[in-house]
Amino acid sequence: xxxxxxxxxxxDESSYEExxxxxxxxxxxxxxxxxxxxxxxxxxxxxKNINSSKNHLQPLAGVPVAIKDNISTKGIQTTxxxxxxxxxxxxxxxxxxxxxxxxxxxxxxxxxxxxxxxxTSTETSHYGPALNPWNTDHVSGGSxxxxxxxxxxxxxxxxxxxxxGGSVRCPASFCGVVGLKPTYGIISRYGLISYANSxxxxxxxxxxxxxxxLLFNVITGYDSRDSTSVQIEKDYTxxxxxxxxxxxxxxxxxxxGEGTEPAVEKAVWDxxxxxxxxxxxxxxxxxxxxxxxxxxxxxxxxxxxxSNLARFDGMRYGLRLTKDHDWHTTYSEIxxxxxxxxxxxxxxxxxxxxxxxxxxxxxxxxxxxxxxVKQDFDLALKDTDVLIAPTMPAPAFKLGEKISDPLTLxxxxxxxxxxxxxxxxxxxxxxxxxxxxxxxxxxxGRHFDEETVLRVAxxxxxxxxxxxxxxxxx
Amino acid sequence: xxEEYLKYRPLLDDTxxxxxxxxxxxxxxxxxxxxxxxxxxxxxxxxxTHTCPVCLGLPGSLPVINRKAVEYSIKLGLAxxxxxxxxxxxxxxxxxxxxxxxxxxxxxxDFPLASNGYINIExxxxxxxxxxxxxxxxxxxxxxxxxxxNIEHSKHTMIDYNRxxxxxxxxxTEPDLRSPKEARRFLDKLRSIIEYLDVCNTSLEGAxxxxxxxxxxxxxxxxxxxISSHKGAERALLFEVVRQKNLLRRGGKVVLETRHFNExxxxxxxxxxxxxxxxxxxxxxxxxxxxKVADWAPGIAKTLxxxxxxxxxxxxxxxxxxxxxxxxLTSEKRLAxxxxxxxxxxxPKMAAVWTADVLKGELNYRDIGITAFKSEDMVKxxxxxxxxxxxxxxxxQIIRTVLDEGGSxxxxxxxxxxxxxxxxxxxxAVDEAINxxxxxxxxxxxxxxxxxxxxxxxxMKKTRGRSDAKAVREMIIEKFKGIM
Numbered sequence: 001x002x003x004x005x006x007x008x009x010x011x012d013e014s015s016y017e018e019x020x021x022x023x024x025x026x027x028x029x030x031x032x033x034x035x036x037x038x039x040x041x042x043x044x045x046x047x048k049n050i051n052s053s054k055n056h057l058q059p060l061a062g063v064p065v066a067i068k069d070n071i072s073t074k075g076i077q078t079t080x081x082x083x084x085x086x087x088x089x090x091x092x093x094x095x096x097x098x099x100x101x102x103x104x105x106x107x108x109x110x111x112x113x114x115x116x117x118x119x120t121s122t123e124t125s126h127y128g129p130a131l132n133p134w135n136t137d138h139v140s141g142g143s144x145x146x147x148x149x150x151x152x153x154x155x156x157x158x159x160x161x162x163x164x165g166g167s168v169r170c171p172a173s174f175c176g177v178v179g180l181k182p183t184y185g186i187i188s189r190y191g192l193i194s195y196a197n198s199x200x201x202x203x204x205x206x207x208x209x210x211x212x213x214l215l216f217n218v219i220t221g222y223d224s225r226d227s228t229s230v231q232i233e234k235d236y237t238x239x240x241x242x243x244x245x246x247x248x249x250x251x252x253x254x255x256x257g258e259g260t261e262p263a264v265e266k267a268v269w270d271x272x273x274x275x276x277x278x279x280x281x282x283x284x285x286x287x288x289x290x291x292x293x294x295x296x297x298x299x300x301x302x303x304x305x306x307s308n309l310a311r312f313d314g315m316r317y318g319l320r321l322t323k324d325h326d327w328h329t330t331y332s333e334i335x336x337x338x339x340x341x342x343x344x345x346x347x348x349x350x351x352x353x354x355x356x357x358x359x360x361x362x363x364x365x366x367x368x369x370x371x372x373v374k375q376d377f378d379l380a381l382k383d384t385d386v387l388i389a390p391t392m393p394a395p396a397f398k399l400g401e402k403i404s405d406p407l408t409l410x411x412x413x414x415x416x417x418x419x420x421x422x423x424x425x426x427x428x429x430x431x432x433x434x435x436x437x438x439x440x441x442x443x444x445g446r447h448f449d450e451e452t453v454l455r456v457a458x459x460x461x462x463x464x465x466x467x468x469x470x471x472x473x474x
Numbered sequence: 475x476x477e478e479y480l481k482y483r484p485l486l487d488d489t490x491x492x493x494x495x496x497x498x499x500x501x502x503x504x505x506x507x508x509x510x511x512x513x514x515x516x517x518x519x520x521x522x523t524h525t526c527p528v529c530l531g532l533p534g535s536l537p538v539i540n541r542k543a544v545e546y547s548i549k550l551g552l553a554x555x556x557x558x559x560x561x562x563x564x565x566x567x568x569x570x571x572x573x574x575x576x577x578x579x580x581x582x583x584d585f586p587l588a589s590n591g592y593i594n595i596e597x598x599x600x601x602x603x604x605x606x607x608x609x610x611x612x613x614x615x616x617x618x619x620x621x622x623x624n625i626e627h628s629k630h631t632m633i634d635y636n637r638x639x640x641x642x643x644x645x646x647t648e649p650d651l652r653s654p655k656e657a658r659r660f661l662d663k664l665r666s667i668i669e670y671l672d673v674c675n676t677s678l679e680g681a682x683x684x685x686x687x688x689x690x691x692x693x694x695x696x697x698x699x700x701i702s703s704h705k706g707a708e709r710a711l712l713f714e715v716v717r718q719k720n721l722l723r724r725g726g727k728v729v730l731e732t733r734h735f736n737e738x739x740x741x742x743x744x745x746x747x748x749x750x751x752x753x754x755x756x757x758x759x760x761x762x763x764x765x766k767v768a769d770w771a772p773g774i775a776k777t778l779x780x781x782x783x784x785x786x787x788x789x790x791x792x793x794x795x796x797x798x799x800x801x802x803l804t805s806e807k808r809l810a811x812x813x814x815x816x817x818x819x820x821x822p823k824m825a826a827v828w829t830a831d832v833l834k835g836e837l838n839y840r841d842i843g844i845t846a847f848k849s850e851d852m853v854k855x856x857x858x859x860x861x862x863x864x865x866x867x868x869x870x871q872i873i874r875t876v877l878d879e880g881g882s883x884x885x886x887x888x889x890x891x892x893x894x895x896x897x898x899x900x901x902x903a904v905d906e907a908i909n910x911x912x913x914x915x916x917x918x919x920x921x922x923x924x925x926x927x928x929x930x931x932x933x934m935k936k937t938r939g940r941s942d943a944k945a946v947r948e949m950i951i952e953k954f955k956g957i958m
Contacts, residue, residue: 072534085533092527094534193533198760226536227762303757307566310577311531315633327572327631354568354755363757 001177001207001470002157004214007063016047016062016106023064023108026155032131032140034150036069037077038109046106058104060218065100066150066159069110070117071202072191073097076107080193081125082115084338085318094191095226096160096202096219103218111159112146115340116309117167117195119143120412123403124342131399132174133471134437138396141171147205148175152471158215159205164196165297166391166416168203169428173440174396176430178212178457178467179205181416183448184423185230188223194308196301199420208467209429209458213237216450232448239454242462245279247452250384254290255415261394267432267439268390271460275388278463280456285380285387289372290418296369297417298410299353303363305343306350312338345406370421377422381446386456389415391428391440415442425450427457430466438466479649482605486598486652490691491715493657494649495707497664498683499674500614501546501641508613508641509537509580517678521619521634529639531575536761539564543641544587546673547611548767548774550643551588553667553781554606558771562587564611564759569752572633573615581612581644583756587767593667594783595659596801598652604660605648614640617680637680649687654711657686661704662805666782669807686711690718693728698742700735710735713742785810793822802830808844809834815849820856828856828869836873846877855883865942868892893940900933900941904949907932918954926950 011019020043027035043064050056067073070080072090074097079085093101100107112130114122122130122145130145132138133153140149144161148171151159161168163181172179180203187202194200202219206212213236222231251272256265272282314320314334315327321337324330339347353362380387392412402409419426424447431441443460445453461467479492502514510528527535548558565583591606616638620628645664651657661684668674668682676682684707689695696714701707718728730748735741780788782804789800789810803813803826816825833847840846855872858864864872864887872886887893907929908915917925926947933946 072532078533080533088533090527090532090534092532189534190536191534225538227538228760304760307568307578307755307757310568310570311533311575313570313577315572316530316575317532331570351755354757356753356755359755359757 001154004157004211007157011062016050020047034130034146035109036112036127039076043106043108055104061104063105064108064156065105066111066156068144068147068161070193080116081113083126084312088318095188095223099219114143115343117143118342132396141174143167145171148172151177151205161205163203164200165420166413169391172428173391176438178429181426183425185228188226188229190225196304209461239451240458241455242459244459247280247385249282250285250380250387252285252287254287255389259393263434264390264439268441271431271441287376289376292369293373293418294414296366299362299366302346302350303353306347373418374422387444391442395434395437425453483650492649492689493651494687495647496685497645499643500681507639508540508543516636524636547587547643551609554591556588556591559585560768561764562767563764564762565756566759568755582610586610595663604650607646607648609645612642614642654708658704658708688714694730697732698735709740795826799826799830812844812849816852819853864892903933903936
């Protein structure tokens, strides 16, 4: 694994171009399938000219960065890992891409993911799964699997993912890296191709808390093009303080439920005790509505997806078949061929949940549950500073193990989805290993209190060495 | 439900016509579209030149509300006597159609911006209050374009997204209208209010679009789509009355369906029945946060201009003109302004007659607007009439000439020689006529009154019509008195 400072040092010792071209070589030579599109030409071009622009003075000057393929990049194909967007080249940059470019970062390519971010393993990608660098028989997690795997494999130091129900934290946990799902509204979604727009946020992924914070600093901030964007300007590097003295950690029993691997449970409790040893205290908290969160999440996410994905009809961009018919037939043919099985399942179920006669029973009820889940967090965080829980109930599962059983696969998201329903921030970072596979712990905070979450994460990292262990990529 | 409506307003007769309207008003006086910064001045530009990722619905784009569009909508809502929602929210209406780039339309559902209003119109039996159920904001879809302008003969459908994302206010009435004529009057009144508010240029293509719901006693309702003019609305509804009446008379069934108005042929044709209707799956648009509009309304209410009904009442009391004249003069904002400009300089009653009866008639006859005639020209003209310099019929002639050939009243008076002949010229002409026609004098002395008319005719001939016939008559009778 490599860090931003190692990358900057390498630039000093060689050149921008050399660092970018080495990065691209690493991506090309691995067998992890971490990227869908490698932006070799444009990346090298930018590296060549970076000295003549003012960008070489910026914090991420020349740092190669991987972008999840559902974030719009001007001039670089953006597919959401779906056949239906084959050949779609956005004519505009997402807000976060504008910010990254201003900060001098170089986009080396578009990272593999589950199709339209619908999955927990990248196995629903039209381009095949991204493999886990710790063990290529295992999944990298999802949906931002490519982003986490490329960071874990040492291809790039930082990457962007998106988190709708755990899509940053799950792969961060499975790949042994650090990932943040920020508070809803803190990063502009402008240019993020929606799966479930009331739940998702773009999130940074890195090998350590400091790098992740640097990246987060660059991409946060108000954007008038996203109505849900909030006006907060902070320097989050100020939160990188090695001190948890006096902080109160809440531990919800509900997050150690049935299906939690003993090794995971132990590693997370060890983490809590580590922080206790550093001056924090902990107490159990009750989050009684957690058990309903998964069902509510899937109903809301699928309902929104059924509408968000309606625009993909092949008329103006993306997949087009050789023969056109009347518009009904053409739309149907393109959508039948363009969407994968999981996407179709969610669009159909979401359509059903919003239909007349079923809406009250499913969608509206799910919204009520969402309010209750949010209340759980408000109450639990009233007299605690952060909550700590396992990110995933188990380490990365094997390729093919769950993909044919959607319900089992959905159950893996049980600890990540409540955070999205509530809109609160959560970091996943490595806290142990089981059979050579990383275990992730998540630190959850109050709305817009990324500072405390980062502080706890930084302190934990400074006092443990899990983040220094690097996979031997096979 | 129907009973409730009938309790509010009974049917007119056995035919039992009930009509409700849905009117889409484009807020085309805004500078930009409802959710993006694209301009609205696209009417003379090539297709797809006023677009961006947002109104093209490109993946990843997000809507941001145009606050001015909300203001305009509140303004219109208040003018329709609606109450304004505390918080207003947008929803997604999900359906597929090629003109809809996102596969859903952002509109309102629960919590429409404005609701429970009314406007007054001249009904079949006097003034009647037509209730407005709601007025809600939404985005306009793109426009389908067919080669040769005809869907039947075009090989392809092309899509122009210049219109995509233009702000619309959809106004929905209760089924309180009882005849096609009332429907047209409602639309005329609504247009006049919209123009007063200056939120929409109603003369632009597609600026207002009407869907009409109509049912007759004993039948279901049909919804007529694609009506683009007020005249079209009346025609479409008249056609539906006849069609439904005939169907019912033959023992047929009027089914719940959507029909398409073919403006060219003046008929409606079935588009789809209710069973084929979409389930739009309305749900909240999470990309737009609810807006607390209740706070906006009082401030906007203060900016409301004087509306047609209030202006009409003021005209009657301020200028002492008849209610009919006031109604006619306030039907259009520009006409009312014209009248007030004229009434400031000449007798207001005279101004009302000449504007509402004479000028408006000539404008209607030519199907042109009030802008074709300048108010200062009307002032000049009426001063000439008032000062007895020209006759009424010359005044009429001047108006027609200005409208048809241009020019100013002064120049027309000059070139046409319309100035009333002076007293001495008439006197000479009267003397000449009497001297040249001794027989007429004799006839008059013998009691034949017609002889005077004959002599008036002679005087008119001599003065080429510039004399006032009444004045000439008096002069002749005066002369006779002298002779006898």
